[in-house]
Amino acid sequence: MKNTLKKLLFQALEDCYKQERLNSGVVPDDILIEVPANSDHGDFATNLAMTLAKPEKKKPRQIAEALVEALETQNELFSKVEIAGPGFINFYLTSSSWYTILDDIQAKGETYGLSDIGKGKKIQVEFVSANPTGPLHIGHGRGAATGDALARLLAACGYDVQREYYINDAGNQMETLGRSIYLRCLELEGQTVDFPQDCYQGDYIRDFAREALADKGAAFFTDNEEEALKYCSEVGGGKILKGIEDDLREFGVTFDRWYSEKTLYDRDEVRKGIDFLREKGLAYEKEGAVWFRTTDYGDDKDRVLLRGNGVTTYFASDVAYHKEKFDRGFDTVIDIWGADHHGYIPRMKAAVAALGRDKEDLQVILVQLVNLLRGGNPVAMSTRAGEFVTLQEVVQEVGRDACRYVFLTRHSDSKLDFDLELAKQQNADNPVYYVQYAHARICSVNRKAQEEGLAEPAPAEVDSAALTLAEELGLTKILAQYPEMVEGAGRAFEPHRITIYLQDLAARFHAYYNRHRIVTEDRAVSLARLYLVNRIKTVIANALALLGVSAPEKM
RNA sequence: GGCCCCGUAGCUCAGCAGGAUAGAGCAACCGCCUCCUAAGCGGUAGGCCUUGGGUUCGAAUCCCGACGGGGCCGCCA
Incomplete structure (x- = not known):
């Protein structure tokens, strides 16, 4: 929807220049189209006229007028196009053009929301990678949920994704x-x-x-x-x-490859990595150790690769490991680390640069600590003393879906309180059930409809004119946003955006369900509503699938 | 001392790559099941977006500086 608007605006801009209504000739790379916070301001708005104010040396509203005149004749998509505020152009779409989205969702089904922004690029997500010296604890769980959801998300965005676990079995x-x-x-x-x-x-x-x-x-x-x-x-x-x-x-997390650090040594890759840096003049000896001059690439200080006692450092094998990753042909490598390792980023990026890659080819995602609580009180945890709550215990107690979902409700870079009692609650306080319940409710409506002799309608049986309620249009708009949301989340490597979206969609559905009956006396209305509600079901299921959370038919 | 993250409602957090009157959940108070699942819904109330500058037509959002909270700075992993 946004893209069609963009095309129309580019066209209008060109026409304005042709007719010399505007004359700077400036054509932006992209035109920002946004959904206004306030629905009084239309379905979409653009600030194009404001951004042209300076080069054009005209008032934004004047520019907007020219643009709108060039545009308005062209399309019956809009019910209204107006200029507002300092120079926004607001677009109001007709209901029927919105409802075409429903057919799109129906046609695409499980593939609705997939995109190809990744263009098939090879991307690796390395996550968890806990030392095999003890069981996984709750903090690893967050990394696991984040990495897994990110991998699913990137795959949905058209990347060729590989998921990997690095086993520190050598130190x-x-x-x-x-x-x-x-x-x-x-x-x-x-x-x-x-x-x-x-x-x-x-x-x-x-x-x-x-x-x-x-x-x-x-x-x-x-x-x-x-x-x-x-x-x-x-x-x-x-x-x-x-x-x-x-x-x-x-926990629902699998890997394409378990990569053993030890095999790097077995193949002498660590030594070769050090030699590689030596040859490039980036490694030197000092005080009996071999150092990597990471300061050449913006690190605060140089780092030891080979210790005085002849033993290589963890960093040395990490250099070799990342060299090997890029040799395997990945365009982008994502490492998911605990936030306590953040100081490690500059040296790792330095290594990537030394390998002749762009620093941005390595993306590090930090996952902040998890505070485990029970009924609001902290649960004591200390790995050193061996007192910790394992991931397995938590998954068994609260369930896989709830556990994963809680981990994904927050931006990975902010600390997370994980309350066991809350995660176990089966009510609206627990977002995972709230969302799953919406899905289950729709399934229940379908069962009811079937009893009434109404099968889920095919597109041809549906007259969207029967959808006259504001809630129905609102829901449809949210469904239309889904693909953009997925793209944005993928671009930003932020799977938590999916849970935020789901929360909103589920809330709107529950409100709609509560106020209006889907299966009514009026056959046309019932069919149209069933059609809408089943598109909601598809989108909820698709979004939950990106999180690795199930979409139950019954609860 | 250096670096990183955070600071938005009483609490926990969103805020979509700068936009128009800043959102949700919890907690509080008041309501809704002869009706497709009440694991649900509606309403009331709640804000100097820590602070001072800067960039601009426009800043919670970007830049710089304070202040407050957390974290990291090893020839450990």
Whole structure:
């Protein structure tokens, strides 16, 4: 709808220049068309005349008049076009032109809202990527929901999306994990063990120790420390990773690829990455370590790649990893990180620039902390002490849909309060049920209609003139906005916009439903309303699908 | 000290790549089920968009500076 308006305006502008009603000859790259906040100002408005005021050296209203005169004769789309305020041009569309949207939705069905703004570009979303040293907690859940919804959103926008989980299975945290399990084994065997603070404290470590003892027997652990440590590290890490994968699957999140950091070392990619930087003169030695001159690319200080003790840093493998990502042909790489890693962005962008890419080819999305509450009171959480609420527990308690939805109600860059009691409530206070309920209600209306002998009508059976209510037109306008909303959310990498939209759509539907009957005595009205209401159903279902949330037929 | 995020109704937050009279939910108060699902709806009330400048026809939105809150600054991951 906006695009047709733009075309008409460009045409009108050209005509004005031809007729010399305007003479600056300035043609903007784009024309802003917006939906006015106040419906008295029409369905759409443009500020075109105001932006031309300066080059044209005329009053905005004067320019607007010229434009409108060039335009008005052309189309019966409009019921009215007027100039208002400082020089806005307001467009009022006829109801019947709005209602054509319903046929569009009906024809497209599940594909309504898809676009090709991504032009098939290869884009990777890397998310969660938690170390396999313990179960996922609630904070990872937010990253998972955000990354998953973003991947779905980008796919809907016509990108070729790949979702990836990076497994940090190479650093010394894996050794720490092994030692933690090993020590618990000894403890279970009755030895007195001084369990260090920097070991993993959680109960799950004891569980693994028990399993390990059962599998290998006590002697294996008491006789050969080195072998036992290796075993604990590898087997423990493997089990934890398996658990993470299971938890994520249960949460509705899957990956195209699980990428092991260790394989980068196995293929010597980390060393090659350092050499690459050396060859480009971007790495140097100082105080026994090898540094990457990230300050050349705007970082505050240079960063160590290879430590004095000969061990590479996490950053070094990250450079190699990102090099490898781009080598795989991605046009854009998105990393989703916890906000506490934000200080890492400049050096990572520096690495991307050093690889010869545009810094913008790497997009980092930060996900802020989640405050877990129960009935308004904070739930104590400390990873260090091993006391944390796992994602699995939360999903089991509140349900997958509610959990995902809550995570996606806020911009990822603002902190989120997650109240378990609230997320469990099955009423209007809980936005996910509010929206799902709208969908279920429509399904229920369909069942009722069927009982009355009314099948869901085909487009030809519908006379949109039977839709005479302001609510019906309002709802249709919101449905018409859906594709633009999806595009905007995709462009901004902001999946939370979908939940905001859904909230609005559901609210309008509930209000409509409450005031008016869909299935009435009047057959024409009933069919038209059924038709409208089922388009709402389609859009709700499509939007929920982008969030990975189900659209139930019954509740 | 340097950097990042946040500051909008009592509370939690939207505000769509600058627009006309700033929105929603919760909490508060008052109402609505012989009727397609009350997991719902209607109404009342609630604001100096932290603050001072700047950019412009026009700023909650963009820029600079204060103030307040949070976070990050390792040869850890």
